Amino acid sequence: MNEPAPGKPDYIKIQDFSFHYGSKQALFDIRMDIPEREVTAFIGPSGCGKSTLLRNLNRMNDLIEDTRSEGDIFVNGQSIYDPHIEVISLRKRIGMVFQKSNPFPKSIYENIVYPLRVAGQNSRAVLDETVERSLKGAALWDEAKDRLHESALSMSGGQMQRLCIARAIANRPEILLMDEPCSALDPIATVKVEELIHELKKEFTIVIVTHNMQQATRCSDKTGFFYLGKLIEFSDTQKIFSNPAKKQTEDYITGRFG
Amino acid sequence: MSSAHHDDSLTRTHAAHGEPLVWLSAMGLALGMLMVVGLLGVIVSHGIPVFWPSPVLEVTLKPGAKNPVPGGGNTLTGTLVQQRSKRAPVLDADGHRQADQTEYQLFVGNKDAYGVNFAFVDGADVEKIEEPKDIYVIERMEYGIAFGFPERITLADGRTVAASDPGFADALAEFVAEASRRRNEIGTIEKRDIGRINASLNNLKLKGRGSEESKIEIAALDERYNKLAAEARALRAVQQSATLTYKVPNGKERSLAAGDIIGYYQANRLGFFQKAGLFLHNIWSFLSQDPREANTEGGVFPAIFGTFVMTMLMSIAVMPFGVIAAIYLREYAKQGFFVRAVRIAVNNLAGVPSIVFGVFGLGFFVYFVGGSVDQLLFSDYLPTPTFGTGGILWAALTLALMTVPVVIVATEEAVAAVPRGMKEGSLACGASKWQTIQRIVLPASLPGILTGLVLAMARGAGEVAPLMLVGVVKLAPSLPIDGEFPFLHLERKFMHLGFHIYDLGFQSPDSEAAKPMVFATTLLLIILVVLLNLTAILIRERLRKKYSTGAF
Numbered sequence: 001m002n003e004p005a006p007g008k009p010d011y012i013k014i015q016d017f018s019f020h021y022g023s024k025q026a027l028f029d030i031r032m033d034i035p036e037r038e039v040t041a042f043i044g045p046s047g048c049g050k051s052t053l054l055r056n057l058n059r060m061n062d063l064i065e066d067t068r069s070e071g072d073i074f075v076n077g078q079s080i081y082d083p084h085i086e087v088i089s090l091r092k093r094i095g096m097v098f099q100k101s102n103p104f105p106k107s108i109y110e111n112i113v114y115p116l117r118v119a120g121q122n123s124r125a126v127l128d129e130t131v132e133r134s135l136k137g138a139a140l141w142d143e144a145k146d147r148l149h150e151s152a153l154s155m156s157g158g159q160m161q162r163l164c165i166a167r168a169i170a171n172r173p174e175i176l177l178m179d180e181p182c183s184a185l186d187p188i189a190t191v192k193v194e195e196l197i198h199e200l201k202k203e204f205t206i207v208i209v210t211h212n213m214q215q216a217t218r219c220s221d222k223t224g225f226f227y228l229g230k231l232i233e234f235s236d237t238q239k240i241f242s243n244p245a246k247k248q249t250e251d252y253i254t255g256r257f258g
Numbered sequence: 259m260s261s262a263h264h265d266d267s268l269t270r271t272h273a274a275h276g277e278p279l280v281w282l283s284a285m286g287l288a289l290g291m292l293m294v295v296g297l298l299g300v301i302v303s304h305g306i307p308v309f310w311p312s313p314v315l316e317v318t319l320k321p322g323a324k325n326p327v328p329g330g331g332n333t334l335t336g337t338l339v340q341q342r343s344k345r346a347p348v349l350d351a352d353g354h355r356q357a358d359q360t361e362y363q364l365f366v367g368n369k370d371a372y373g374v375n376f377a378f379v380d381g382a383d384v385e386k387i388e389e390p391k392d393i394y395v396i397e398r399m400e401y402g403i404a405f406g407f408p409e410r411i412t413l414a415d416g417r418t419v420a421a422s423d424p425g426f427a428d429a430l431a432e433f434v435a436e437a438s439r440r441r442n443e444i445g446t447i448e449k450r451d452i453g454r455i456n457a458s459l460n461n462l463k464l465k466g467r468g469s470e471e472s473k474i475e476i477a478a479l480d481e482r483y484n485k486l487a488a489e490a491r492a493l494r495a496v497q498q499s500a501t502l503t504y505k506v507p508n509g510k511e512r513s514l515a516a517g518d519i520i521g522y523y524q525a526n527r528l529g530f531f532q533k534a535g536l537f538l539h540n541i542w543s544f545l546s547q548d549p550r551e552a553n554t555e556g557g558v559f560p561a562i563f564g565t566f567v568m569t570m571l572m573s574i575a576v577m578p579f580g581v582i583a584a585i586y587l588r589e590y591a592k593q594g595f596f597v598r599a600v601r602i603a604v605n606n607l608a609g610v611p612s613i614v615f616g617v618f619g620l621g622f623f624v625y626f627v628g629g630s631v632d633q634l635l636f637s638d639y640l641p642t643p644t645f646g647t648g649g650i651l652w653a654a655l656t657l658a659l660m661t662v663p664v665v666i667v668a669t670e671e672a673v674a675a676v677p678r679g680m681k682e683g684s685l686a687c688g689a690s691k692w693q694t695i696q697r698i699v700l701p702a703s704l705p706g707i708l709t710g711l712v713l714a715m716a717r718g719a720g721e722v723a724p725l726m727l728v729g730v731v732k733l734a735p736s737l738p739i740d741g742e743f744p745f746l747h748l749e750r751k752f753m754h755l756g757f758h759i760y761d762l763g764f765q766s767p768d769s770e771a772a773k774p775m776v777f778a779t780t781l782l783l784i785i786l787v788v789l790l791n792l793t794a795i796l797i798r799e800r801l802r803k804k805y806s807t808g809a810f
């Protein structure tokens with residue numbers, strides 16, 4: 001139903017994916033193709049399964065006991081549920097920013113280089129370079145460059161969230177997953193993060209969950225609308241917001257929704 | 259833990275039921291505090307004065323006093339131990355109860371002269387109490403304190419200085435200083451030099467197995483041994499032939515070999531600062547010296563050292579063991595019936611009487627493990643056991659076993675309190691589970707783990723019963739760590755403050771004389787435990803500042 005833009009092949013293919021928490025089914029037969037180096041937004045009312053789907057893209061839900069999935073997800077043509085694939089190496093290719101910022105109780109510097117450290121990279125020059133690049137990328141360099149070795153926990157909430165973004169892009173992942181990255185940010189920081197998303201999409205494939213319709217229109221190329229665990233509509237952002245195909249979508253984006 | 263939650267429910271009950279519950283819990287706290295403060299108060303008030311020099315009294319009795327006077331005569335000289343009022347035992351002729359009487363207990367010292375250390379005096383029998391200015395208090399290697407008036411000193415070459423000579427005070431000081439210098443010298447020769455020779459001799463005899471070179475070496479060592487022994491003998495002879503002659507208060511003259519004198523002072527001539535100096539000096543000797551006289555005199559240094567080393571060894575053993583077990587239970591094991599059962603078992607382990615651990619330690623560590631180690635590595639020394647008998651290692655391991663539940667429970671709680679988001683963040687960065695535990699979970703839960711260790715150490719350092727089975731002794735010939743290779747002697751028996759208290763209070767021949775030592779040692783043990791805890795708490799606070807996420 002949605003033709004990939006020329007030169008932008010589908011990068012993540014989700015095929016008839018269903019997901020259960022114990023006896024509760026959270027996702028129903030999701031099918032969507034997320035193109036490379038574009039921003040895809042997930043919208044929908046609270047509890048509809050956006051986070052669940054996002055967390056499945058890097059198999060974060062493996063950690064939760066008693067879960068079950070059907071269907072398959074392909075990243076760059078390879079199934080992530082393939083028993084031969086290493087979850088760890090998959091996660092190394094995918095950066096993630098969580099709904100609630102979760103900096104480690106380490107210095108700012110160590111937070112950012114953490115993905116490199118666990119990958120065995122300890123060269124000072126590489127680490128220094130990464131810190132500068134990532135902090136600049138997350139629009140945090142000016143604020144943090146003089147306190148790199150202070151605890152990350154001494155930062156403000158918005159700075160922490162941007163630090164988590166810096167950490168997520170530190171190891172140059174191919175995909176960046178962001179779960180409501182701006183929910184804890186003030187308008188100025190939000191603008192900064194949105195600018196950042198614009199920057200980053202030149203390099204990364206970005207999936208972002210948001211409750212903010214303006215944000216979705218401002219920074220995404222494609223939008224998927226979820227409702228009660230089902231993908232109701234998925235197409236170009238412009239089309240969704242100007243001319244939605246489904247009644248439910250229209251109700252939601254115009255705010256007429258329960 | 260979830261203190262916010264608790265407070266919440268508390269205020270709600272408070273609002274619902276009014277004050278009583280708050281009062282009740284406040285009372286419980288107050289009661290607990292009162293007990294702690296009371297206990298500490300008793301120990302401190304009895305433990306501290308032990309070191310403060312008290313005045314020496316001379317009590318003159320009325321003729322015809324009932325109580326026997328040690329050494330005869332009608333005066334008693336000594337320090338006041340306690341003064342109490344005694345119920346009159348009988349009714350008088352008219353059937354009236356007599357008035358209550360005061361009774362004094364005096365420490366009269368001079369046990370060699372009198373045969374006893376203490377005397378009781380009825381208040382009614384006392385004619386007068388004075389503080390004789392010239393009395394000397396002499397601390398001796400044997401028989402404890404002597405009270406007396408010096409007559410003269412006789413040097414090893416036969417010269418004498420009489421007490422009436424103007425230079426006597428200096429001469430006595432010099433005399434005692436010389437004696438203690440010689441004692442140190444003897445100690446060095448006998449303990450260190452001869453000890454080393456003996457160690458090499460033993461080695462040669464076992465390893466050399468009668469070869470020619472070893473015989474030559476043994477001969478050389480023997481010669482050195484004889485030379486050192488002769489030196490020590492000569493010094494000892496001097497210690498014996500130089501004497502201090504003094505008069506005990508009831509008139510008899512006695513002489514004391516220089517080697518037996520530790521120190522002296524004129525108790526009734528001391529000013530406040532001199533007393534304070536003596537007080538500090540006494541505390542220092544208590545902390546730094548070896549015990550004498552069946553532990554009732556001298557210091558407790560070996561016991562402090564033994565307690566400390568044992569507690570450290572225990573911590574080294576219990577930390578990794580407890581932490582690994584807790585990490586497995588919390589992070590790796592599949593939560594279910596089995597893990598729940600294990601958890602309950604671990605918790606119950608904390609309630610097992612400590613003597614049971616002692617018996618287990620004796621059977622398993624000492625006889626089984628130690629016996630096997632001896633068979634394998636020290637068969638040369640058999641049938642004398644090396645590890646197959648109680649020792650500091652087995653004691654530490656036994657206590658580690660006893661305190662491991664504390665560490666496991668604390669670690670589990672600390673690990674569970676690490677926010678889930680933080681672990682997910684680490685995994686999302688491509689860290690493996692083990693990397694996450696090692697780099698994120700463990701550092702963040704370190705404060706909680708240290709809390710567990712503090713509790714374990716507090717319990718381990720104060721434990722006595724199991725130690726009696728696995729290696730603690732009344733008097734250990736050598737410390738568990740010394741200058742002799744391999745420096746840390748895990749197989750050695752050791753002394754322990756807790757056991758020292760038990761031994762002094764209940765096993766010593768003169769428990770009355772040991773009472774001050776019991777209080778002082780108890781005070782010391784408490785201080786040691788508090789210090790250990792404080793150190794751990796300080797470390798924990800610093801860590802908590804660094805990783806301010808843990809719930810502890």
Ligand SMILES: Nc1ncnc2c1ncn2[C@@H]1O[C@H](COP(=O)(O)OP(=O)(O)OP(=O)(O)O)[C@@H](O)[C@H]1O
Pocket residue numbers: 021024026045046047048049050051052053064
């Ligand atoms: N760990 C879990 N265990 C059981 N059920 C869960 C778990 N996490 C989520 N769910 C359920 O799955 C459904 C989808 O949750 P999800 O977190 O994906 O919603 P969401 O769309 O991200 O909502 P929000 O916008 O509020 O973040 C919800 O009904 C939720 O109750």
Ligand SMILES: [Mg+2]
Pocket residue numbers: 050051052099179
């Ligand atoms: Mg969500």
